[in-house]
Every structure is written in structure tokens, then in C-alpha cells.
Amino acid sequence: MFKILEAEQLSANVYKQVILAPRVAKSCEPGQFVIVRVDETAERIPLTICDYDREAGTITIVFQPIGVSTYKLVKLKAGDSILDFVGPLGRPSDLVTDDFEEVKKKKIVFIAGGVGTAPVYPQAKWLHEHGIECDIIVGARTKDLLILEKEMSSVGNLHLCTDDGSYGFKGVGTAMLEKLVSEGREFDHCVAIGPMIMMKFACLTTKKLGIPTVVSMNPIMVDGTGMCGACRVMVGDEVKFACVDGPEFDGHKIDFDQAMKRAAMYKTEEGRRLLKYQEGETHHGGCGNCGGDK
């Protein structure tokens, strides 16, 4: 059992929890993730590591509820426990493992979208702690959906944007990047993390601008340890497994259209289970599965 020390709602649909998991906190690095199983009947769900404290032995997770298991997680409060919490999974970010002198020379820009802002934070924080300054573009549909503004502004040059212009620059993250470049800013390394569609367009833009780009893939996963093969993604001509080869890949080589289709593979089934969970005793059909419609 893993104790939840803090639980907080960050925006309309994004939540943050601080979990006591000393083994994971001791070994995790920016770019890695964890798998959580809330209770006996829950799915194993991969979640982002947003922060870690090696001394306190804690991991901060940030997530958006989508299926039954994440909705169960939302209901838990500080003091409650999660049944299983395993990690760190995936390879650490190249920025952390590559030759430090090389990384130091790079002019780095992050593009974060929605809940994808969370995994960007530990990378930017790591760079900041190692004396490397970076630019961070954080985008959201509207002001109320922006998260981690304070944290982000403390670790890099923050550029906020909203689709509707309710806060910061009006437009998507990639438009912000194009603006910075047109103003004469130069970047030679981009990390884009967010919804698949956002990463796809970020990569189209950076390809045009000639900026090598790393993305963090979050495909369907079961065990997360390199056993099930559910998380395979096409990178160029090669099949790669996000859990052991990733989650970070060269964004210019990813087949995003296929990745998006694969991500939707269990949607109907998950939707049915979610409907049943949310309606509980009052569930009498509508899921197309239980026979209640007839």
C-alpha cells in the first residue's frame, strides 16, 4: 500500500497527488513514469511523474481522469492509500543521460499541452538546477485549464498561451514557437509533450523550422515492464516499445495517425465500463452491453 500525502485539484479536469513511495523516489529521473493500480479491480494505469523528493521519499503525480480507474483515483483523499505504485518505468530523458557538456550547449524549448505540462516540469527543473536555462511554452484551451504556472515560471522563461486568448498569447503552442522564431530566437532542441494531436502538429512545425524534436508517447500499456507489447509505436520503419525503448522518441519519425488510432482501440469497451461505474446502482442500459436497453 502506498499512502497519499496530499491531494489537490489543479484545474477543471486535472488532479495532483503526492504519494509516499521511497523506492521510486530514490531512483526516478525526469522523463520516466509510474504505473498505478488503485484497488483490486482497477486497471494498471501509466501516469506521469511531475516531481519527486528523494529525501521525503515522495512522488508527485498529475493526471486527468478518463476511465473507471482514474475516476477512482480522483475520489481518494490525503491519508488514503493506493494498492500498487510501481516505477520508475521507461528510460530517463536524453537531456539527463546525454553528455552534460553537449546538453549545456543546446538552446532548448519545451512545448507543453494540457496535462502534458506535468512531465515537462521535472525536465525543466533538472536543467534549471544544473544551470541550463530554457524556454517553456505552455498551452491550454482556456485560462482555467492552465496548470503549474507558478512552478514553471520558477524554472525557465515561461510563455503562456490559450486557444481563446483568455490568458497570455492567443493561439496554440506551435504558433507561439513560430512567433519566437520570427522574433529572432534560435532553438536547436525541442521537447513537445501533450495530447497526441498537439504533438503531431508541433512536430510538423518544428520539422519546417528545422528543430530536432523529442516527444513523449503515452500509448496503451498493461504491465509497463516490457512484457505485453501493447505499447508498440512505429518510429520510422521500426517497431518500438514505449515502456522499454521510450517513452521519448524522435518526434519527426513517429507515425502519429496510427498511434492515435491505436490509442482509441479500447474506447468503446472502456466507455461502457465507465458508464456502468458512474451510474452504479442506477445503471439500466445505454452502454449497449448489459441488455438494459431492451
Next chain:
Amino acid sequence: MAAGLTRVPVREQQPKVRATNFEEVCYGYNKEEAVEESQRCLGCKKAKCMEGCPVSINIPGFIAAVKEERFEDAFHIISESSSLPAVCGRVCPQESQCEGVCIRGKKGDPVSIGKLERFVADWARENGIKPTPAAEKNGKKVAVIGSGPAGLTCAGDLAKLGYEVKIFEALHKAGGVLVYGIPEFRLPKDRVVAPEVENVKSLGVEIETDVIIGRTVKLDELIEDEGFDAVFIGSGAGLPKFMGIPGETACGVLSANEYLTRNNLMKAFNPEYDTPIVHGKKVVVVGGGNVAMDAARTALRLGAETHIVYRRSEEELPARAEEVHHAKEEGIIFDLLTNPVEILVDENDAVKGVKCIRMELGEPDASGRRRPVEIPGSEFDIDCDTVIMSLGTSPNPLISSTTKGLEINRRQCIVVTEETGATSKEGVYAGGDAVTGAATVILAMGAGKTAAKGIHEYLSNK
């Protein structure tokens, strides 16, 4: 009748009934049946069956005890050699091991050694009999990576010798392939696997789940920081293999590992659990091993018309004979001498069929089996909505890539000295699929046993 040529038949669930549920197929022997079958054992002095057993169970010894209805004694005789008898009695390929060399088999049926082992183990569990723990601890600590058949066996043997043993398991549940791979209808989880894991724990073995060696903790840290005197790696199979044919990343193509893990470990067949699974209407399983049979019979139970597509003929099917027999009885369709060449997809990138080619058998290859050769122009399509690839696995790189001085071979398998299980790194031993690539439960147990002996010798002389 007692010394007859045919074995006492075992009771099973009717094929039509069991094809719709996940209850165990085989009911096993009751006391009377077990005693009757035990009379058929000749009690050979130079017992060939023992030589045929990878963990050298004293087979004539335990069967003699069954004859005299001394079931508790029979259990302790088996326990000297095996920590998982209820599992082995159910999943060992007896026909190619103990029963394959039984003298009785020369004329008539060999003795039903597997069913007798299962009976003894089940009887012991139902009567609360536990294996005997070590009299005293020797103060030395051994870490075991993985709680599958290799790890449990190695841990059990070392605990009996007085070692303080801790198993690290990456998943949330102990048992390895016994819980994520082999389905409920062949190996019940709560009734059989969990009590066998408890038996190993009753010997003093501690199990910590949710720890991935190579990620959460490095192997070197186990020795340097956590004070273990030796380590056994039984991390099991790794990444699933795919064919490398067009369409293989389409929606609806999955590995048998994924399909079985969803169903067995995550219990997706049970609507009370949150994990989803593909409910195919027509499923093609590619491969001919035990895992392929398990995947096909799972798909059948989830309501699909299910085909096994295998490139050689029935004779070469690597699966256990009993599994092939059960699969056929349940209505699995076997498309033999057939090989997929392309996965056909619709406009949404979802599977709509498999293009296959007919094969014929040519000259024997390196494995001694006749090599399948394509028959030109014989392509044809099989309509389906789900394809499950069951082509084996290649070892997981997590441990070998994060441990200093651990030698691996070209196939990424850990290199060991066969007699002791010792790796190239001092104090580190390995066994099971991590060393051999995908094999059987009992071979992994045999390797766990060998390594336990190797570790004992190493630490005794240190």
C-alpha cells in the same frame, strides 16, 4: 484390473460446457482413483521416470506411499524435490518427460504420474499439510528476482537450507507466468497458485511486489546497499516477438502476452474488473505452442470463432498433447501448414483479415523438425477481426543492460554455466526463460533448483 494396460481415466468438464466458462477443465483424481492408478506403478529400482523429471522427484517413492494411502508422506517425498507440485501436476509436459520413459508405456498407457502428483498436492492443501521449514537460519541473505516458477523454486530450496530469502516481483502479484500467462481453466489462481506461493512463504521466504530490478533498484545495489550475499535472476520471458509482416501494428493485432495478461492477471473476463479486453467475433491465433493454445481457448471462451494458424503440421505442434486435444474438443479450428503473409486492414486501420500462404514440409532444419516451405501461388485470405501473435519472446533487457559485468549472448539471453547456474558476475546466478528463451514451467523450476545448489556451494565456501 489394477495392473491393466490402460490408465484410470480422469474426469473432465464436458467440452461444450467448458467452452463457455473459465472453470478448470480437468477435475483430477479422487482418492479411490488415485489409489487404483498407483497400483499400476511397477516401482522400478532404476526408475527411468526420475531421470525424465527435470527436478528428479522420487516418483516410485511417492507413488508407493499413495498405494498405501500414506498421502502426507507422499507429499513430503515430492516436496523434497518440488516446491510447486499442484502446478506441475497440471502443466508439465509429462508425455515427453516422466511418463514418456515409463516402462508401463512400452505396452499400454504409462502410469498417470502427473495426475497422481496433482492428487497428492491437492490432498495436502485440502488437509492443511505444509512443507517443512529449515530448523535454523544460517544468517546469509539471497535476493531472488522474479516470483515465477524458477524464482519460487530457487527461493524455496534456499530457504529450506536456512538462507534468508527475499523475492522481488515486478508485477503486483506473485507467481509470474503462473498468474499472468496460464489461464484459470488450466491453472486456477486462487485455489492452486496462491496456496503454492503461500507454501513457499511458509518456508520463510519474503516477497516484495512492485519492485522492478533494473529500474526501481539496480542489481548491483542489491549487493552493495541492501546486503545480499548472492542474487538469482529468474526474470522470465521478455518482449513478445512479431512476424514483421505488413499490417502488424493495426488495431486488433496483439501479442498473446498482452491478451493473456489482460485476461489472467487483470481478470478482464470478469465484468467486475476495470481492464478491457478485445471481444473478437473471429480470432486468428498465430503459433502452435502452449501459449497459442491458451490464447485460442481464452478467445473461444470470450465468445469468438477461433482459428489456430501454424506453419508446420500437427506432428510438430510444440504444445502439450493434452492441450491440443482439449482445444480440438472445444471447437478450435486448426489451419495447419499455413503461414500469414499480411494482415489486411480496413480504412480505420482495424484488422479485417489475414492473407495466408499454404506450406509443405521440406528437409529437416537445425531443430531436427522438417522445415516448412511456401507453396508458390497458394495465397488465400481468412476473414477475422482479431489476430493474436504467439511466436515466443525475446529476453527483457532491463536487468542485463543495467548490471555491470553480466554476459549475454547474441539472443540477449543471460549466459550461465549449466551445472551451477552461475553467470559471468560473481555471486549472481540465473535460470528459466531469462537464460533459455521461452520454455516450460518445469524447465524453469529445474534451473531454479540447479542455481539454488550452485548458490549454496558458493556461499558455503565463501
